[in-house]
Amino acid sequence: MSSQKRTKIAIIGAGPAGTTLSMGLSKEKIDHVLIDRSTFPRDKICGDALSGKVVYALNRVKPDVVNQIASNTKDYLPSWGISFIAPNRKRLDIPFTTDKNHVKQAPGFIATREDFDHLMVQNTPSEFCEQRFGTKVNQTEIKIDGVHITLDDGSVIDADAVVDCSGTRSDLAKDYGIELEHNHYCAGLRRYYEGVEGLSEEGYIELHFINDVLPGYFWIFPMTNNRVNVGLGMLSASVSKNKINLKKELDRIVSEHPEISKRFKNAKPLETVKGWGLPLGSKKRKLSFNRLLFCGDAASIIDPFTGEGIGNAMISAKYAADVLSKAVKENDFSEALLKEYDEQVYHHLWPELNMSHQLQKMVKYPWLFNFVANKGLKSNEFKTLLTSMFENVDLRKKFKDPRFYLRLLFNK
Template sequence: MGKTIETDVVIIGAGPAGAGASFFLSKYGIRHIIIDKARFPRDKVCGDACSGKTALVINRANEEWLSEILNTPAEYTPSWGIKFVAPNGKSLDIPFSPHRTPETKAPGFTVTRMVFDNFLFQKINSTYNTVYENATVSNITRATDKVSVDVTTADGSEVRINAPVIIGADGDKSIVRKTFVNSGENPKAYAVGLRAYYKGVTGMHPDNFIELHFLPEVLPGYLWIFPLPNGMANVGVGLLSEIVRDKKINLREQMLHAIKTNPDISPRFANATLVDKIQGWGLPLAMDRQPLSGDRYILCGDAASLVDPFSGEGIGNALYSGMLAAMAIKEIAPERDYSSSILRKAYDDVVYKRLGDEFRISATLQRLSKYPWLFNYVVNKAYKSQSLRDTISCMFTDMDLREQLSKPSFYLKILFNK
């Protein structure tokens, strides 16, 4: 082994979770090293839709960054709402900001991960940080006073990095998780998704609504069409891996079949061309509470299974959990006690306090969305009722309202038109 480097925190992974942790560690003046096996810019299979939570963390990291994003229309498409298409084909347009003024900023945006993750990567502050890109982690070991990470750097040299604590922000196949957590993947809390880039899809909403098509053949998952700049669209399909396996569903065939034959979808692809090869990746879902940290390690983003079980959103939760990991480390740093009980209080409890309700509601919605009749029913009712549409619209910003969606009383109320 070559040289040994001592630092305060080592982060594995420089995607949204790792970049988010780094932004806030730098804010707090905490030295750290980030290691990523890729060289940036790099791709990540994703739907490319960023929600208000992404915007919130970016804004907290630096108030100018969001304007930079929204002022670059060649790369970012502002999104003002969501279109739900029920299994019976009926659709419902739900604006995120029903009372918007010219000053209102778009609540969400779409951007390829190639562009967005590179944007985040370039914002990592080198005053407190050293980045090893294109570097391979060969071993992670834990002693009573430190974690050691052995790395082969891009130039082939071997480095050992010692730190009192490690952040695993290395995605779905996390090596940090594999090293410290002994549980395998839970098929009930795991989805698989495919992504395809198309050029020339027509019929997009003028305000770039993202579209979720709850086709009967992929419930409780959905097919999505998300507009991107330059006439491009991110098109994909995602479904629980347990269902894919049990029903032997070929997701690729399902997606291409819908694009070719679905009466609402296929005309929009009449002149569209597939631009890249169709690629798949996993989504580890936040179905139930599970440990997110242990002695001397913290997991963030996909490594911690923090993808929203209903929407599949994981970018915002990755950035958010990265921020919370940095806050926990700042709180603990004076005592340097990175034992599991301290980290559980400073990190796990805070993550679940802030995001736990959202996860619980989304898990219930995911379970409910396997019933096509319920979906059709709500969309039919909302189609006819402006007040119900307004209620659903507010649910995107108001968690208390969103909770109603997961309760039987909500459906009884709309049954009796109350």
């Protein structure tokens, strides 16, 4: 195919970031083209946990998608909380909501990315959105008067601005200084199983911090149809430094760990082990340039402690839609105007990302982690803090106050 298309905004990538942005732009009646190298449905290696932030972002761009998720009990397992299992095997159960009796649906869900990303894509068609799927962006040229994009099917798109939502291995992000650095990047593995025992009745996701694989964690996320998403993630710097073979460690935990292996005695793997990277938001980056924004994994904003990236990707896309709406109205796509995007993203996400970075560092010291887990078991304030992180409560003021940390450590 060889064609030329003129549009306002080009979006590269139709994962959670790209599709959320597309819904946001359609809501603002802004012409755009949504491009993805894949056709949907397609798999994406992930833990598949959709946090309250996913619901939060969808409620701002297209609330009906939340109803579609909540009513689809075949593919989406409601999740009411998270269990942290410390190296000393103490278990800290943190509900996602402080008031379970007064919410109409679960705060989080677990579903395969094949299903979730497909649902997101199915919700993008509108008179303002043109989809180009199954074709890859080969080249993006950013000029003074516009953006020129060449696809590998030979077609060309001219836009006022481009948003890179192409995920972890974005060449454009690398060109603009958003490098994948070993200290801010995590390696992750996933394997689906069926028949794992001892799962929470309320769809709690489990993060196990195990001595042999610190700093990193092993996860068990329950799903519908008796399936489970099992995985292992660890900071790349630690994987290289300690020469860790993550796949071997995953197999070893499942077959030899004194407690965990018992839960897998009747389990059956449904696939081979698969791996992908997680660009962490443990460092601030510049995300806006003339006629260009980065969203989601291309912006490196995954939570460094929990590995949550879908909600952050969608929240960044929501702010991108807001700022682009202003840019379109003022016909100004300069860095000076677009930099408001960085301010919005970091104003809302940095307090949490920073706090998670501190927690991630703590994982290097099992005794400290055990100490905090023991404290957390006794301290309601600590539990409430973690719950409110998941509930999206504005925590900025608390995080800035050093007395808050002192209270956490020394209160009963």
